[in-house]
Amino acid sequence: MASLLFLGFLGLNCFTEFGSNAQVLPDIEVQTLQTVFSKLQHPNASRISQSFCSEISWNYTISDLIESRIACDCSDGNNTICHVTQILIKGHNLTGIIPPELGNLTHLQVMSLLANRLSGPIPPEIGDISTLQDVVLEDNLLGGSLPSNLGNLGRLDRLLLSANNFTGTIPESFGNLKNLTDFRIDGSSLSGQIPNFIGNWTKLSRLDMQGTSMEGPIPSTISDLKNLTELRISDLSGASSAFPNLDGMNTMEELVLRNCLITGSIPAYVGEMALLKTLDLSFNSLTGQIPGTLQGLESLQYLDLSYNNFTSSFQTSCLQSNVNLVSASSSATDSTSVSWCSRKDLPCPQNPNHHSLFINCGGEGMSVNGDDYEEDLSTLGPSNFFSSADKWAYSSTGVYMGNENAYYTVRTSSAVNGLDFYKSARLAPLSLKYYGLCLLEGNYKVQLHFAEIMFSDNQTFVSLGSRLFDISIQGQVVLENFNIMEEAGGVGKGITREFNVDVNGSTLEIHLFWRGKGTTAIPDRGVYGPLISAITVTPNFNVDTGDGLSxxxxxxxxxxxxxxxxxxxxxxxxxxxxxxxxxxxxxxxxxxxxxxxxxxxxxxxxxxxxxxxxxxxxxxxxxxxxxxxxxxxxxxxxxxxxxxxxxxxxxxxxxxxxxxxxxxxxxxxxxxxxxxxxxxxxxxxxxxxxxxxxxxxxxxxxxxxxxxxxxxxxxxxxxxIKRKDADRNARFRAFEMLSHDSQTNVSIYSHNSLVPRSTSMDGPWIDSSTLIPDETQRQSSSRMLLENPREQT
Incomplete structure (x- = not known):
């Protein structure tokens, strides 16, 4: 009886009563499952039989990311025939393809293959399974176009496709998915404009479109999605547009419209979203006044309005946790009315006096190769700004999806490449900017040090973790889709990237920016975004220290x-x-x-x-x-x-x-x-x-x-030299006078020769022919009388 209760807990209705005739899986489904599991390269494919639905060994949970669950419905044929309704195999390192034979499982309701290593396209036959309600294929290596057949799945509730390599556009047929409540395509290469038909998804509660190659503007039909609680769109290309109409979305909790080319002001109703926890409107061109109602919104836990052009900002400290207003104000804003961190380019409040910078990102201060690296131990968390004595600062933006307790610094116990500064790193969910402050003008060598110390390379699904981010310096992108593990040749290996950059003002800006590419849930949710171990900045010019002229x-x-x-x-x-x-x-x-x-x-x-x-x-x-x-x-x-x-x-x-x-x-x-x-x-x-x-x-x-x-x-x-003859004797006498001031050479000029002879105090005479080989050079060296100064100006 205990076994029966256990099976019921797992959702396996494989027996009507203990001791009765066992319910079996039809041969056609047995053969289909054997083929499917074989193409998925599941190690237990050969163990599938007619008693498959009663095999409790297929059902277990090891962690949030390692799980296996098979569910059947055995209510057919007087409770003697079973059909597979759910296949969930998460975190099992499956390296095959999604078999088109899945289309033969006509009773399948849930197909979840999250966090494996599956490749190839989604077979169009999936769109023939009219019973499907959940399709979860996140964190794999799938690619190609999205099959338009998926638009036939009228019962589909969730379609989660993030962290794959899909290309092309979202098929028009997807406008038929009117029962969708959750749609995610983060981190893919899908392109084209955000389709107007998203307005058909009126039951939608979550929409994630971060880090794609899609274009704006956000369609006006988004105003029909009144049930949205989570909206995340980022990194759009194309034309700019005004703030989308989100009026009436009173259940909104997470609102991220980052780098979406949005202009104009923030509508007042945003400050009236009583349940709003996260608001990220960074990297846009927003102007006008920041609604004062935002400051009094009790539910708001994380606020990021950085890198905009507001004409005012909150009177808040630059160091306030979970609030980021860095460079939020326009350059025309009265500098006395906003905090220093809100001003563009973080101008130096004094005369620039620094010419080097050494930061051990996320770690303690230490000396490496004679250079003193400053500590970087701030634990302010997401969406914050930290400044260190007008010498350097960093700005962190974003909140990790699905993990409010994620790390923002990380450490390992062993040194990498023999250098201790690789033991620690700072990371951020979205954007991490380091600033060198009050620097002298000039050209600098910037060295960025990286080591991937959060992933594994043990050929399990954990090794599928992929951290990709862009790097720009002084506003210019220097590396796109930078993958530390791939560039270094594995995890736990240090790598340095070096750049020569100009500082024309007084601020150096190093920007690490996640554009939604890579994985978001491996080896755990909240392990993605930019990561850096240390920063080294040294001048490529002679610093005037009193020992020399720069x-x-x-x-x-x-x-x-x-x-x-x-x-x-x-x-x-x-x-x-x-x-x-x-x-x-x-x-x-x-x-x-x-x-x-x-x-x-x-x-x-x-x-x-x-x-x-x-x-x-x-x-x-x-x-x-x-x-x-x-x-x-x-x-x-x-x-x-x-x-x-x-x-x-x-x-x-x-x-x-x-x-x-x-x-x-x-x-x-x-x-x-x-x-x-x-x-x-x-x-x-x-x-x-x-x-x-x-x-x-x-x-x-x-x-x-x-x-x-x-x-x-x-x-x-x-x-x-092109000169006219003149009184040479006067010149030569002057040469003799000047030559006696030299400590190492004496130049003697003959009145009978136009060619000077030179000798050192300890050496012999040198024949002039070895010095001036032709008539042109003789004129260049001896016919030196200038014309009237007035004629030369």
Missing amino acids: AGAIAGIVIGSFVILILLLVILRLTGYLGGKDNENDAKLDEEENTHISTKIAGTIGYMAPEYAMRGYLTDKADVYSFGVVLLEIVSGESNTNYRPKEEFVYLLDWAYVQQEQGNLLELVDPSLGSRYSDEEALRMLNLALLCTNPSPTLRPSMSSVVSMMEGKIPVQAPL
Whole structure:
């Protein structure tokens, strides 16, 4: 009798009374089940017989994800004939296909093959089983198009197809499924617009369309689904649209419309959904006021309005648990009226002063390879924001489906790749953004460290777990559908991905984003979404620590000097010292041009970045010759030409050209700098100075080319010299005078030769033919007399 009660508990009505004639399964169904279970690659396929319905060994539950249950209806033929009504085999590593022979089981009501490894398409014969009420095929490897025959299942109550690889569009025939209460297609590659016929599903209580390839807008017919309690739609492409009409859906508990291209304001009635627990409207373009009724909604447990354009936000702390308002306000919003975390790009509240970042995501602080990784132990849970002393922060969004007690940090006991920071990780249901705050402008090397420490690779259904997410840095997608386990070659193996990125403001944004791809219930519900172990950010530029001049410092000196020089040139021009009174009309024109240039460049002094100043104001009309003078003076340490005879500077240029030919151009660098400079940067500036001060105006580069050379976008071109003969003796005497200032070389010039000879203090004379092989180079190195400075500007 105990056995009879046990079977009844399992829903197996295989006997009418204990001891009576056993009810049997018809031969046709025995043969069908043998074929079906064989194609499913079930290990016990051969054990199926006419007594199948009475075999209690087929019915057991090991965990929420490992279960087997077979149910029969034995009320036919005077309670002697049985028919299979339910096949539930969950978490059994079945690796075959869904057999079309299932269509022969004409009494089947429930078919659930959740969390296996089944592949191939859904056979259209499934649509011939008119008795089907539940079809659950989530978390498999199924693909292909959805068969239109499924639209024939008029009794169908649940159709769960999430976490598979289906393609194509939702068949029009699905509009006939008017008894649906639960429809899920998360994480598939289904495309096309969300069909209007979803308005036919008026009994629907749950609709999940997250992470597909479908297009918006959300059809207006959704307003007919008054029985919805859970609505999740995300990541739509296509055109933007206003907030869908959900008025009257008073039973709504979970409302997720994330990244759906929604514009306009949040309707007031959303704040009146008395049963609402979760509201996620992140990553849209919502504007206007946030309904104040949301703040007073007692049922609301998780609120995420991040990454929108509201003109106001709650007066709430950035660190409030289960509320995320990061970047929720428009850039036009008065910064004093919203919390710092609500402002776009999380601007630095002070002068940027950081140039590196080391975070042990989800773990304690530790030292790795000499770098101190900061701890990241916040346990605020879903939809929250955490900031660490204006140096870094993270924003987590979303709530795990079906698991309110899911983890947001995870740890393992063993080190991975010999590095302890792989022992821990932070994960999020939907979106995880890390911010580097108050960073100096420049180019950085960003290293992201990953290790999958939540899945298994033991060839069981647990190993079917698949975590896929996108990664973007500074708003640019750098990795799509990133799979840690696949990229690393297994679980528990560390992997690093490295990127070079620019920080043009003061904030670095690293965004890990789940788009609904992969599994959601393996090895347990709530194990999906982005995961990261550690973050390393280091500068690709010389940081000015007092031990040297950084590229930014040098550029700042150059720009500042250039501004002063232009202003002085304008004054000298107006007073006539630069020949400005030769022609009144020309003088007026030149005055307007120089004033225009100098005024704009002067306006860049202060907080403006040198790069911006160069791009915005050093136009091709700017004085490139004067710019070259400044470059040469900055490196050589010589004073401004306006404070000494112009001829002396002419000699300095000759010296520079000769040193370039002889390979000792770095001797021009100001000795007071010692070794505190970059040879590469100094040579670039010196060669650029020679280009800009070429005696022939036609051989000078345009200012736009100068800017590109300064930024390293194009190489500095070799100077070409075209000069006129003049009094060489004066120049050579000046060369001799300048040469005695050198600590390593002495240059001797013969009055009978145009070619300089060079010798070191300890070495022999060097034949000039080995240095200057042809007449062109002789002119380049010796015919150095400049034309009248007025003719060159």
